[in-house]
Amino acid sequence: MESLPENGKVGTAPGKIILAGEHAVVYGRPAVAVPVWDAVATAVISVQSSASFTMHAHDIQQVINISDGGKADKSGNSEDNPLALAARLALTELDLAYALPSWRIDIHSTIPIASGLGSGAAVSAALIRAIFLQAGQTIDDATLSALIYESEKLHHGTPSGIDNTVVAYGKPVWYIKGNQPIPFQSKASLSILIGDSGVAAPTKESVGDVRLAWQRDPAHYEHLFDQIGEIVAKVRQAIQVGNVEQLGGLFNQNQLLLEELQVSHPKLEQLIRTAREAGALGAKLSGGGRGGNMIALVEPTAEERVKEALLKAGAKRVISTCI
Numbered sequence: 001m002e003s004l005p006e007n008g009k010v011g012t013a014p015g016k017i018i019l020a021g022e023h024a025v026v027y028g029r030p031a032v033a034v035p036v037w038d039a040v041a042t043a044v045i046s047v048q049s050s051a052s053f054t055m056h057a058h059d060i061q062q063v064i065n066i067s068d069g070g071k072a073d074k075s076g077n078s079e080d081n082p083l084a085l086a087a088r089l090a091l092t093e094l095d096l097a098y099a100l101p102s103w104r105i106d107i108h109s110t111i112p113i114a115s116g117l118g119s120g121a122a123v124s125a126a127l128i129r130a131i132f133l134q135a136g137q138t139i140d141d142a143t144l145s146a147l148i149y150e151s152e153k154l155h156h157g158t159p160s161g162i163d164n165t166v167v168a169y170g171k172p173v174w175y176i177k178g179n180q181p182i183p184f185q186s187k188a189s190l191s192i193l194i195g196d197s198g199v200a201a202p203t204k205e206s207v208g209d210v211r212l213a214w215q216r217d218p219a220h221y222e223h224l225f226d227q228i229g230e231i232v233a234k235v236r237q238a239i240q241v242g243n244v245e246q247l248g249g250l251f252n253q254n255q256l257l258l259e260e261l262q263v264s265h266p267k268l269e270q271l272i273r274t275a276r277e278a279g280a281l282g283a284k285l286s287g288g289g290r291g292g293n294m295i296a297l298v299e300p301t302a303e304e305r306v307k308e309a310l311l312k313a314g315a316k317r318v319i320s321t322c323i
Contacts, residue, residue, distance in 0.1 A: 008046040008106075011130030015039040015111040016118035016166040017194060017286045017295055017321075019239075020254045021232040023210050023261055025160040025177060027222070029229035032236055033162050034172040036194070038321045041109040041122040043130035053100040055083055055127070057107045066100065083107070086124040086151040090131040093139075093147065105130060112196055112317070116203070116287015121163035124151045144168040158207055172323060174236055188242030190323040191298050193307055195275070197267040198316035199291030206263050206288040213262070221261075228257050239323075248281025248297045255284035263289030271315055278302070278309035 014035040021031025048054070055064045064084050087105070091097040107127060111119040125148050132139040148164035165181045166173055173181040214221040231254050238247040255272060258264055268285045275283040275296035283296040298306050307318045 008044040009130050009133040011043045011126040011133060013041050013122040013125035013167045014170060015122055016163060018162065020235040020250065021228060022287060023263060024225040024228035025162055026158060026207060027225045028177055029225050030174060030176045030232045031162050032174055032232055033166045034323050035166055035170050036117060036321050038319050039111040039117060041111055041126040043126040044106045045130045045134040046104050048102050048104045051102050053103050055087060055105045055107060057083060059109050082120060082124060082151040082154040083127060085154060086127050087131065089147045089150055090128040094135050094137060103134060116292035118163040118167055121148050121152055121167045124148045125167045141169045184240060186239045186242060186323050188244055190244065191300055191303055192321050192323060193296045193298055194319040194321065195271045195294045195310045195315040196317045197271060197291050199265060199267050201288055201291030203288030206290045210261055210263065224257055224260060228254060244297065245281060251282030251284045251297055258285055258289060265291050268294050271310055271313055274309050274313040275306050278306040280306050
């Protein structure tokens, strides 16, 4: 692996997990999501002697060279590549799109891909932040979120908007599509384990399948979305008052509805069951489903026990985070 260039401007962004409300959030119901600073994306910019603007995405072994006008040489034009599109949008915002600076951008991420942790949004956020910093400018959270959202359309087709919101603001948020996100705090410290099933699951596919099912039977799916929305409201209240036991039970209720939406997976359900049996207060899938991650709410005294049980049950990795 190539070493990162020194003395460059650095942009960073966290991963994210949805605590409750995935899929229903696409249809106007609320969701609660939080940043995960234990898994981050980083973009480092250095000035290069050659007259070119290149991005080196090391974790996916991709090199993108954007020429004047915003073309990408590796993956077609920038409309077909989320990273190239994110860079072009940032450069356009800075009036640099047609007089490209000679920059090299090295991108790394510790966020697992296609696992519901918002890796695509985080990488775009880190990239855009680095570009603004290198240009001597700052970018407000709302503008950053809007730019990330455009690149998210290539990742997910019909994104809810929650990934770009959480990674841009870097705070726990109550989110309803089309509305301003509302940051809030927990009265208690919440210990969350994030278990990676090891099953790759692009969110775009599960979101698309839910949309097709909703189109076939809108009344049934609207009812499911309403039920999820009610749970999310209780989740927010439980977090704000610090009722961790109630929150665990709400996780379990949300999981049942996600299974009814047919976005779960046998491996996820095995890990969820394992976490509960090992002492978790509640557990559910997080994100698009069909694989990716599950989350377990644990008391600090049970954290290591539940983590060990998840690894023994086949979790590819387990990330501990605290809200």
